Amino acid sequence: MARATEHQTKAEDNRQFLDSFDAQVHACWAAVVAFYTAVHLIEQLRALDGQHSADHQDRLGHVQSSHRSIHDNFKQLFNASLVARYGSNSAFFAKFTNDEVKGILIDTHLVAIEQYVIKFIAEHPTAKKAK
Amino acid sequence: MSTTKTKKRGVILLNYSTGHVTVEPKDEDRFVISAEKAVDACLEGHRQDEFISQFKSDFIQPLRGWCEDHMSRVKGCYVPPPAGHIAVFVIGSSTRYDFDLGREISKLELTLVDRGWQVNVLQIPMCEAEEMRSYFNPDGALVIYGEGDRASDESGG
Numbered sequence: 001m002a003r004a005t006e007h008q009t010k011a012e013d014n015r016q017f018l019d020s021f022d023a024q025v026h027a028c029w030a031a032v033v034a035f036y037t038a039v040h041l042i043e044q045l046r047a048l049d050g051q052h053s054a055d056h057q058d059r060l061g062h063v064q065s066s067h068r069s070i071h072d073n074f075k076q077l078f079n080a081s082l083v084a085r086y087g088s089n090s091a092f093f094a095k096f097t098n099d100e101v102k103g104i105l106i107d108t109h110l111v112a113i114e115q116y117v118i119k120f121i122a123e124h125p126t127a128k129k130a131k
Numbered sequence: 132m133s134t135t136k137t138k139k140r141g142v143i144l145l146n147y148s149t150g151h152v153t154v155e156p157k158d159e160d161r162f163v164i165s166a167e168k169a170v171d172a173c174l175e176g177h178r179q180d181e182f183i184s185q186f187k188s189d190f191i192q193p194l195r196g197w198c199e200d201h202m203s204r205v206k207g208c209y210v211p212p213p214a215g216h217i218a219v220f221v222i223g224s225s226t227r228y229d230f231d232l233g234r235e236i237s238k239l240e241l242t243l244v245d246r247g248w249q250v251n252v253l254q255i256p257m258c259e260a261e262e263m264r265s266y267f268n269p270d271g272a273l274v275i276y277g278e279g280d281r282a283s284d285e286s287g288g
Contacts, residue, residue, distance in 0.1 A: 056251075057215065057216045057249070057251055060251055061244075061249060064240070064241060064244045065244075068241065071237055071240075071241060072233070072234050072237035072238075075233065075236070075237045075240065076230065076233050076234075076237075078253075079228070079233060079253055079254055080228065082253060082266065083228070083255075083256075083266075086265045086266050087262065087265050087266070088262075088265075091258065091262055091265070094226060094227075094256075094258075095226070095227055095228040095256045096227075096228055100228070100230075104230060
């Protein structure tokens with residue numbers, strides 16, 4: 001997958017899935033889906049420059065160097081998804097409440113990245129062209 | 132904690148009491164291996180001895196200082212032997228994920244990146260050692276802050 005539009009479609013598909021179930025009931029899985037939605041949004045931006053990330057660290061490096069204003073948003077999603085993916089369900093729910101997953105991870109951090117990507121593409125004509 | 136039957140496993144404790152980073156003599160070889168991997172991950176093409184020294188002064192010490200500055204929220208800090216990049220695991224003092232600490236960790240990460248280190252700093256809320264192993268392997272990990280959980284590594288065969 002290399003084109004920005006394909007990553008955009010994937011991000012939108014993930015977002016629709018995230019909105020299709022109650023994130024406060026399936027909070028652990030919602031944290032993972034929220035992170036992978038953000039992953040494709042970052043890849044959408046990177047693809048505008050004809051690049052793609054080799055792995056999570058490569059993608060994080062791109063955020064660290066090129067999209068610092070959403071670095072914290074991305075890191076918090078990254079961190080929560082790490083706990084969701086590698087820890088048990090009980091371990092996850094010992095660390096995050098359902099309200100935090102919905103209210104902070106999704107409605108704050110993921111939304112911030114979504115809004116940033118829309119604004120970035122609107123303000124960078126060359127990026128829109130490359131799309 | 133027993134120290135009489137230390138195996139060549141487990142975490143590597145560092146000493147900061149002299150103002151410099153020093154390593155227990157029995158851990159020196161393992162520290163060099165871990166530090167060289169960190170250097171390889173970040174600073175290719177340079178003399179390793181110089182950069183191990185730089186790793187101590189320009190990475191470990193600032194990281195230790197940050198932990199001390201956030202000691203009310205930080206219980207421990209580990210750097211496992213890197214594989215391609217340096218991962219730092221900050222253990223929170225709360226069993227809950229601390230979003231405010233997460234924001235401070237993000238700032239720390241960018242500070243380290245600006246110093247030239249390829250690094251990913253992650254928060255693990257306080258948990259049992261067994262659960263911690265779900266997130267990283269403490270064998271050979273540098274203990275930047277906190278006491279480290281070495282007892283289990285020293286008792287086994």
